[in-house]
Amino acid sequence: MGRLGTSNAQTSRAPVHRPPISTPKNRRWNRRTRRDAWVFAAFAAPNVLLILLFTYRPLVTNFYYSTLDWTLGAATATSVGLGNYVEFFTSPDASSVLGVTAIFTITTVGGAMMLGLLVALALNQRLKGTTFARAVVFAPYVLSGVGVGLVWLFIFDPTYGVLSWMLRTVGQASPQWVNDPKLALLMVIIVYVWKNLGYCAVVYLAGLQSIPTQLLEAAALDGASSLRRFTSVVLPLLSPTTFFLLITSLLSSLQAFDIIRIMTPSGNGTSTLIFDSYLQAFGSYNRAGYSAAISVVLFAGLLVMTAVQLRFVERKVHYS
Amino acid sequence: MSTNTVEATPRRDRPFSWQNLGKTIAGGYVPLLLATMVVFVPLLWMMLSSLKAPGEIVTTNLTWLPKSPSFQNYADAASTVPFARFFLNSVIVTVIGSTIKCVLAVFTAYALVFVRFPFKRVIFLLILVALMVPPQVSVLPNYVLIAGMGGLNTYWGIILPGLGTAFGTFLLRQHFLTLPPAILESAEIDGAGHWRKLWKIVVPVSVPSIATVALVTIVSEWNEYIWPLIVTDHPDMMTLPVGLTQLVNSDGSTQNWGMLMAGAVIVLLPILLIFAALQRYIVSGLTQGSVTG
DSSP states (O other): OHHHHHTOTTTOOSOOSSOSSOOHHHHHTSHHHHHHHHHHHHHHHHHHHHHIIIIIHHHHHHHHHTTEEOBTTOSOOEEOTTHHHHHHHHSHHHHHHHHHHHHHHHHHHHHHHHHHHHHHHHHSSSOTTHHHHHHHHHGGGGSOHHHHHHHHHHHTOTTTSHHHHHHHHTTOOOOOGGGSHHHHHHHHHHHHHHHHHHHHHHHHHHHHHTSOHHHHHHHHHTTOOHHHHIIIIIHHHHHHHHHHHHHHHHHHHHTOOHHHHHHSTTOSSOOOHHHHHHHHHHSSSOBHHHHHHHHHHHHHHHHHHHHHHHHHHHHHHHHO | OOOOHHHHSOOTTOTTSTTTHHHIIIIIIHHHHHHHHHHHHHHHHHHHHHTSOHHHHSOSSOOSSOSSOOSHHHHHHHHHSOHHHHHHHHHHHHHHHHHHHHHHHHHHHHHHHHSOOTTHHHHHHHHHHHTTSOGGGGHHHHHHHHHHTTOTTSHHHHHGGGOOOHHHHHHHHHHHTTSOHHHHHHHHHTTOOHHHHIIIIIHHHTHHHHHHHHHHHHHHHHHOOHHHHHHOOSGGGOOHHHHHHHHSOTTOOOOOHHHHHHHHHHHHHHHHHHHHHHHHHHHHHHTTTOSOO
16 A cells, blocks of 8 residues: 555655656657547547447457347347358358359459440540540449339330330340349349449549550550550550459449349349348348358458458559 | 642541541440440430320330420329438438538548557558448348337438448548648647647648548438338338339339339439539549559
8 A cells, every 4th residue: 555655756755766757658648649649539539439339340240140040139049150151051042142142243343344444445535525425424333223223124124114115126025034033133233234334434544544655656656456555555554453443343243232122122033142141131031140141251252352452452552 | 749748747646637537436436425325325214204104104115205294203103102201311311421421531530640649550450441341241230239229210220320431531531641741730830729720721621532522422321222221111211212112013013114213313313413513523532542553
């Protein structure tokens, strides 16, 4: 007790063992830095706490939920360990979910990037109207997926849609599009590509415009054809842009939800991981634990891609 | 004959020169027009259809222009579901949500750049990683939490989980780092505290960046779907995208397309108009990070 009391150097006149001069560590915590710390806390804490509560906490909670056999809304749940994961990876439904996810992701990413590059090449010309065209092409990217999905559902309507009308005029019967499990996924993919290709186009356009014109002129002087210039000069120089788009498109494609949900409300050969996870918990099944397991699988996939992206960004920083 | 210097000049850079006209149209304008039409025509079709009478939509003889444009479809939608209420809810959620998000982003970014604090880097890293966590993965735990707090079918239940903003903070931090420290130091010498420096210097010179963050936030709040879909089941509390789901027949039978197109117009048009007016800022915000060094 006595020791504790005497250690309070400010108030007691008892012999002080430590020198009263402030150490460097103390100096860092003088009045101003203390006030700065308070300001920092006041300014940043609300946002940081919200992020911790609604972004980080769910990641941990999801792991816990994924080990439960638990009906959403029920008061009790039983632990099943890795049972949900075992069920997911062994059930035939799940392998179809993984397959649909793979097809959807590869085709939407590939489609939007390739078409985006073509559009970017069309936009990268000294012509009047390219600024306007760029804005028009980008526009779908900012629009509500629900609204976009509805518009395309109408265009694809087997009886009254524009597409069926076009098919009729050339003497073809219209397929059932959304009601046909084989075609529903294709439809959803087309609409998703339509919505996202403008983003790829605009990013590619920025990449194209950063290519030094001297390089292309030099290649032209060497007699390279325009195709040769494209494959040997433009594409290699665009590779960082391509990689950036590949990663961001993969991430966003794995998270695609609104278009799939509005076009095929209960899934019709269109259940990707995110959509299946939603259906399991909030569709008619109410299987919260199983749904959590699926979302953990999804998160693991996203994590791997994010890691790849971070590695790449790190390397790029070193090289530049 | 003396060589005409004008003719000797290479003309390949002039797209509308006589020799290049055909090439310009085939290689330049046709692809451009095609890309523009592919995007534009479906949206035009939606707008025109929303003004058509039911008999003109449910027909196998398509016509482009409505014979007598009317807003009947909008009225029908409003009498089937609380359409005006959906719109109002969307406006409320978007305005409150994006205002708070922008304020939080400004404060956090200011603190990360201009306030001395020992764990700044750790906190920035925490925010950076959160940027990469998809909101969809946290839907179920957040639903359980918000439902437990009685937040189902409430405005705060819709808004609160999305409020923490990693994107806005990141974007504004990058911008604040480019501000010259000298102006802040001189303000400090004049005795300005953090509050004064924030509002008198940093915010006024950062208006374009803050506007970009605000626009991108407004766009994403307005279009947000999965969370409002889960957290609301009462029609009076649904936002527009969720409410529109109510208009769709889940069995895939014949839809009331006029009504649905009216709904699509109402959810797409506001963002389309904002985008048309301010697309430069929105594009730069959404493609942030894409420019390679």
